[in-house]
Amino acid sequence: xYESFSYRSNKNLIGQQNKINxxxxxxxxxxxxxxxKNISVMSDFAKKSGVKLRPHAKTHKCVEIAQQQISxxxxxxxxxTIGEAVVMVDNGIAGVLIxxxxxSDQKISExxxxxxxxxxxxxxxxxxxxxxxxxxxxxxxxxxLDVIIDVDVGLKRTGVDxxxxxxELAKFIxxxxxxxxxxxxxxxxxxxxxxxxxxxxxxxxxxxxxLSDTRDRLISVGLKxxxxxxxxxxxxxxxxxxxxFTELQVGSYAIMDVExxxxxxxxxxxxxxxxxxxxxxxxxxxxxGIATIDAGLKSLATxxxxxxxxxGAPDExxxxxxxxxxxxxxxxxxxxxxxxxxxxxxxxPHCDPTINLHNxxxxxxNNTLVDxxxxxxxxxx
Amino acid sequence: xYESFSYRSNKNLIGQQNKINxxxxxxxxxxxxxxxKNISVMSDFAKKSGVKLRPHAKTHKCVEIAQQQISxxxxxxxxxTIGEAVVMVDNGIAGVLIxxxxxSDQKISExxxxxxxxxxxxxxxxxxxxxxxxxxxxxxxxxxLDVIIDVDVGLKRTGVDxxxxxxELAKFIxxxxxxxxxxxxxxxxxxxxxxxxxxxxxxxxxxxxxLSDTRDRLISVGLKxxxxxxxxxxxxxxxxxxxxFTELQVGSYAIMDVExxxxxxxxxxxxxxxxxxxxxxxxxxxxxGIATIDAGLKSLATxxxxxxxxxGAPDExxxxxxxxxxxxxxxxxxxxxxxxxxxxxxxxPHCDPTINLHNxxxxxxNNTLVDxxxxxxxxxx
Numbered sequence: 067x068y069e070s071f072s073y074r075s076n077k078n079l080i081g082q083q084n085k086i087n088x089x090x091x092x093x094x095x096x097x098x099x100x101x102x103k104n105i106s107v108m109s110d111f112a113k114k115s116g117v118k119l120r121p122h123a124k125t126h127k128c129v130e131i132a133q134q135q136i137s138x139x140x141x142x143x144x145x146x147t148i149g150e151a152v153v154m155v156d157n158g159i160a161g162v163l164i165x166x167x168x169x170s171d172q173k174i175s176e177x178x179x180x181x182x183x184x185x186x187x188x189x190x191x192x193x194x195x196x197x198x199x200x201x202x203x204x205x206x207x208x209x210x211l212d213v214i215i216d217v218d219v220g221l222k223r224t225g226v227d228x229x230x231x232x233x234e235l236a237k238f239i240x241x242x243x244x245x246x247x248x249x250x251x252x253x254x255x256x257x258x259x260x261x262x263x264x265x266x267x268x269x270x271x272x273x274x275x276x277l278s279d280t281r282d283r284l285i286s287v288g289l290k291x292x293x294x295x296x297x298x299x300x301x302x303x304x305x306x307x308x309x310x311f312t313e314l315q316v317g318s319y320a321i322m323d324v325e326x327x328x329x330x331x332x333x334x335x336x337x338x339x340x341x342x343x344x345x346x347x348x349x350x351x352x353x354x355g356i357a358t359i360d361a362g363l364k365s366l367a368t369x370x371x372x373x374x375x376x377x378g379a380p381d382e383x384x385x386x387x388x389x390x391x392x393x394x395x396x397x398x399x400x401x402x403x404x405x406x407x408x409x410x411x412x413x414x415p416h417c418d419p420t421i422n423l424h425n426x427x428x429x430x431x432n433n434t435l436v437d438x439x440x441x442x443x444x445x446x447x
Numbered sequence: 448x449y450e451s452f453s454y455r456s457n458k459n460l461i462g463q464q465n466k467i468n469x470x471x472x473x474x475x476x477x478x479x480x481x482x483x484k485n486i487s488v489m490s491d492f493a494k495k496s497g498v499k500l501r502p503h504a505k506t507h508k509c510v511e512i513a514q515q516q517i518s519x520x521x522x523x524x525x526x527x528t529i530g531e532a533v534v535m536v537d538n539g540i541a542g543v544l545i546x547x548x549x550x551s552d553q554k555i556s557e558x559x560x561x562x563x564x565x566x567x568x569x570x571x572x573x574x575x576x577x578x579x580x581x582x583x584x585x586x587x588x589x590x591x592l593d594v595i596i597d598v599d600v601g602l603k604r605t606g607v608d609x610x611x612x613x614x615e616l617a618k619f620i621x622x623x624x625x626x627x628x629x630x631x632x633x634x635x636x637x638x639x640x641x642x643x644x645x646x647x648x649x650x651x652x653x654x655x656x657x658l659s660d661t662r663d664r665l666i667s668v669g670l671k672x673x674x675x676x677x678x679x680x681x682x683x684x685x686x687x688x689x690x691x692f693t694e695l696q697v698g699s700y701a702i703m704d705v706e707x708x709x710x711x712x713x714x715x716x717x718x719x720x721x722x723x724x725x726x727x728x729x730x731x732x733x734x735x736g737i738a739t740i741d742a743g744l745k746s747l748a749t750x751x752x753x754x755x756x757x758x759g760a761p762d763e764x765x766x767x768x769x770x771x772x773x774x775x776x777x778x779x780x781x782x783x784x785x786x787x788x789x790x791x792x793x794x795x796p797h798c799d800p801t802i803n804l805h806n807x808x809x810x811x812x813n814n815t816l817v818d819x820x821x822x823x824x825x826x827x828x
Contacts, residue, residue, distance in 0.1 A: 071533040072828060075553045090530075090553055092828055124771060146772045147741075149471075152452040166741075166772060167730045169787050172456045172471055192731055193787050223739050223769050224731040231733070255770060349548045350573055350597075350605040352612070358604050360528075360547070364803050365828065369749040369768065387750065388604050389636060390505060390799050391527045391547060391828075406550050406574050418771050422745050423803070425826045444826075445806045447453060447473055447746065447772075 073426060079435045086435055087409050089428055091347040092361040094420075095411075096427040098436065100341035101320060102134065107337055108302075108319050109138040115306035120144050120163055120295065122317030125418045127443035128427060129157040131320060136161075144295075144315045148173045149446030155185030157442070163188040163295065165251065165315065166224055167196055167216070174199060178207040188212040188293070190251050192226050197238055197245065204244035212248035213239055214293055217280050219252040220273040232280045236289045249293025250284070252277035253315065258300030263330040270304040278310050299338075300329055323417035324371045340413045343376065344420070345428075346393065348408040357395040357404035361412065364390045365423050370416035378410035385412060454807060460816045467816055468790050470809055472728040473742040475801075476792075477808040479817065481722035482701060483515065488718055489683075489700050490519040496687035501525050501544055501676065503698030506799045508824035509808060510538040512701060517542075525676075525696045529554045530827030536566030538823065544569040544676065546632065546696065547605055548577055548597070555580060559588040569593040569674070571632050573607045578619055578626065585625035593629035594620055595674055598661050600633040601654045613661045617670045630674025631665070633658030634696065639681030644711040651685040659691050680719075681710055704798035705752045721794045724757065725801070726809075727774065729789040738776040738785035742793065745771045746804050751797035759791035766793060 072090045079085045086095065112119045121135045124146040132143045132154060142161015145151040151162045168174055168189050177200075180187050191197055191213045204211045215235050218225030226232045232250065239247040254273055260266040277296065284291055297305035297314035305311055318326055322340040331338075346361035357379070366373055366387075373385050373393075380400040388394035395410060397403075404410070414420040421427075422444055429437040453471045460466045467476065493500045502516045505527040513524045513535060523542015526532040532543045549555055549570050558581075561568050572578055572594045585592045596616050599606030607613045613631065620628040635654055641647040658677065665672055678686035678695035686692055699707055703721040727742035738760070747754055747768075754766050754774075761781040769775035776791060778784075785791070795801040802808075803825055810818040 070827060071530050071557060075557070088551070088553065090551065090828065149452050167787060169728055169730050169741075170469070170471065172469065176452060176456070192733055196787055218733065222734040222737055223773055223775070225733065227733045347550055349550050352573055352599065352606065352608045353603040356603055360550075360828070363748070363750045363800050364826075367744070367749070368800075369744045390803075392604050394604070406548060406577055419744050419749075422771075423826065445745075445804065446451060447471065447741070 070425060073438060076428060076435070077438060080437065081434070083434050086345070086430055086433060089345055089435070091345050092365040093345045093428050094424045094426065095343045095345050096429050096439070097341050098429050098431050100339050101131070104320050104322065104338045104341055105134055105138045108316060111302070112314065113139065117306050117311055118313040120161065120313050120315060121320065122315050123150055123154060123443065125317035125321060125421070127421060127441050128439055129154065129159065129442050130439045132159045135320065141313065147447050148176055150443040151180065151187055152176060153443040153446055155180045155183065155187065160186070163214070165190050165253065167192055169196060174203045177211065178203060178209060181209045181211065186212070188214060188248055190214050190216040190224070191235065192216040192224050194235065194238060197235065197242065201242040201244050210244050210246055212246045214249045214251050214295065217250055217252045217277050219254050219276045221254065221256045223255065225252070229280045229283045233283055233287065236284055240289060247289060249291035249295065250277065250280055252296040254296065254298070254301060258298045259325060259329055260300070261328065261330055266301055267304045270301050271308060274308055274310060278308065281310065299326060318417055321417045321421070323420070324374050324413050324415045327413070328371060342414050342417060344373065344412045344414055346410050346412065348404045348406050348410060349392070351404050351406060355397050357397065358388060359393045359395060359410050360391060362389050362392040363387050366393070366412070366414060367416040367419035367423070369419060373412035373415050376411050376413055378408060379404065451806060454819060457809060457816070458819060461818065462815070464815050467726070467811055467814055470726055470816070472726050473746040474726045474809050475805045475807065476724045476726050477810050477820070478722050479810050479812050481720050482512070485701050485703065485719045485722055486515055486519045489697060492683070493695065494520065498687050498692055499694040501542065501694050501696060502701065503696050504531055504535060504824065506698035506702060506802070508802060508822045509820055510535065510540065510823050511820045513540045516701065522694065528828050529557055531824040532561065532568055533557060534824040534827055536561045536564070536568065541567070544595070546571050546634065548573055550577060552580070555584045558592065559584060559590060562590045562592065567593070569595060569629055571595050571597040571605070572616065573597040573605050575616065575619060578616065578623065582623040582625050591625050591627055593627045595630045595632050595676065598631055598633045598658050600635050600657045602635065602637045604636065606633070610661045610664045614664055614668065617665055621670060628670060630672035630676065631658065631661055633677040634679070635677065635682060636679070639679045640706060640710055641681070642709065642711055647682055648685045651682050652689060655689055655691060659689065662691065680707060699798055702798045702802070704801070705755050705794050705796045708794070709752060723795050723798060725754065725793045725795055727791050727793065729785045729787050729791060730773070732785050732787060736778050738778065739769060740774045740776060740791050741772060743770050743773040744768050747774070747793070747795060748797040748800035748804070750800060754793035754796050757792050757794055759789060760785065
């Protein structure tokens with residue numbers, strides 16, 4: 067790990083009790099007790115539901131968290147990009163599934179390298195030319211590659227459009243000497259954040275029918291998919307009820323964020339808590355009703371809801387973005403004044419792109435820094 | 448430089464003519480001819496206007512670009528954070544001004560280290576306690592530190608509120624044995640993106656009066672500021688007309704982005720062009736009227752306007768965010784179909800936070816990759 071200024075400063079705090087207020091800010095703080103509980107709850111859920119877990123590493127981009135998920139029973143991790151897969155495989159993570167098409171020649175060549183060092187990667191495909199390229203390159207390298215067919219279930223981002231298109235690709239794969247037909251994928255990204263519990267449930271039943279129809283059609287021609295993958299944190303309760311998935315790609319559950327706190331979880335079933343906060347420092351407070359903290363749009367994702375303040379400001383205080391490096395704490399009607407040096411903690415907005423803005427997780431237990439983990443796949447495309 | 452997968456792949460393309468389409472994507476592509484022209488135009492403008500330039504490195508976070516700006520006559524660079532300053536000073540960049548208060552003990556200690564290796568850093572201050580801390584720590588280290596007083600000119604983000612508050616701090620600094628009163632700062636961030644040329648001009652004249660009043664008051668008590676710093680790309684034409692600034696903190700001009708293309712520049716005076724594009728690849732195109740590219744909200748800032756497509760899609764095509772790793776190219780009424788592997792180029796939206804999402808600039812001249820520069824201060828807080 068490159069010893070950047072913040073790492074160099076913060077590592078001295080490891081093991082010092084009640085010193086986390088001394089962390090350089092803005093700093094991602096990961097509560098390992100909560101992280102482990104989230105991982106354990108999802109693991110128990112999957113076991114009880116008879117599905118496997120291949121959690122999405124695009125959320126955390128962290129080797130240590132991937133290791134924890136696998137220790138808790140996950141069969142591997144998903145990656146969104148070849149760059150993330152490189153980081154995972156090079157650090158010993160097995161069972162990597164790349165959930166988006168790997169298109170360019172250089173990226174396909176890198177798959178060959180990963181295979182050659184034992185990283186038995188699985189790759190999602192939705193296009194015939196891509197399959198031809200993969201088969202050709204794997205042939206030249208005298209390798210075999212597991213591929214799954216990505217089936218669009220309504221998002222229209224990636225995936226083949228319809229059952230017959232999937233069947234055509236599956237038949238082609240079956241004839242390729244260097245590709246193995248491993249299964250199908252249907253990721254319902256458009257359903258994950260539907261607030262209503264009932265509506266999300268109904269949407270899963272409706273939209274995932276495209277994937278189960280594809281499965282049935284493939285079985286009817288003797289091409290039974292071994293892997294049927296998809297699902298997410300927002301829909302996992304329903305994903306397991308439709309007699310479809312062999313494994314789930316849940317990602318955010320381990321970390322949680324404001325976005326998922328806004329989704330109706332169905333209190334009896336869902337018990338994931340925010341494991342990640344952003345610790346920030348008040349840097350200026352010369353203006354009535356406002357304090358300025360050192361956490362802005364370069365340390366918090368701006369695509370989703372605003373962060374929620376959970377410590378360091380009055381209950382009625384609200385966060386607003388205040389430029390690249392700063393956030394505005396609106397203190398409301400209170401007379402409470404914040405002062406430079408005061409610590410303010412935030413629940414992060416959308417966790418994936420927030421984590422991608424940072425180099426490190428500062429891992430705590432009981433208010434004590436116990437480790438610093440690298441966001442090793444940050445910016446790895 | 449850590450040899451990440453993308454760097455390892457792309458460095459082989461350096462010097463190969465017309466091979467930039469082979470870059471791993473998403474990739475920031477920096478046209479050095481345009482960059483140098485932008486730097487030169489601003490440099491000439493400053494010389495003609497009788498002001499110095501201390502360009503803001505928070506925009507580019509890049510040692511090589513800072514070096515180019517200094518070679519073209521800049522007296523140093525501004526940094527928003529101590530972490531950025533560390534990267535600049537450790538890489539030999541002189542004349543660093545940190546434009547936000549440096550608050551915590553550990554960050555102040557790092558100032559001592561930077562001073563001890565010859566980095567004569569200047570720090571913005573807006574708070575008495577912060578001044579006391581700085582003076583104490585500098586005293587313990589037997590050092591002197593140049594400080595400037597940050598004066599709020601309407602943004603209310605940092606800065607003292609009013610002339611008398613500034614005077615109080617200046618008098619205090621003057622008594623501190625280890626602090627040198629170097630000047631004042633007034634950054635009008637709220638004015639930079641006012642679209643109307645006329646309104647921006649009027650706003651500069653109105654709001655910067657707070658800073659000139661502060662200057663006059665300080666002069667009246669014998670505390671003449673040597674440095675009067677502020678200004679930005681959006682207002683620089685007007686910043687030099689109010690007989691105030693000794694130096695400008697312009698940042699975006701070197702790179703440019705969609706946000707600044709939307710601002711009325713006054714065609715006769717402003718000739719900065721977008722030097723930075725994002726090269727992306729179509730990864731899926733199974734759905735009518737849509738192509739999916741590999742550039743989403745983890746590679747393009749989401750706080751400003753959407754990126755503009757400048758190559759690889761029909762004129763009427765539009766970009767929409769399509770999740771963490773993907774963008775949607777809306778092809779409109781055209782029958783043109785894009786295919787996986789096709790290259791699409793985008794002008795980046797807000798340049799600062801877009802650059803902060805990447806590890807590298809891929810530097811080109813005449814469509815040929817000539818160098819790869821590190822976004823070395825990325826994520827350095």
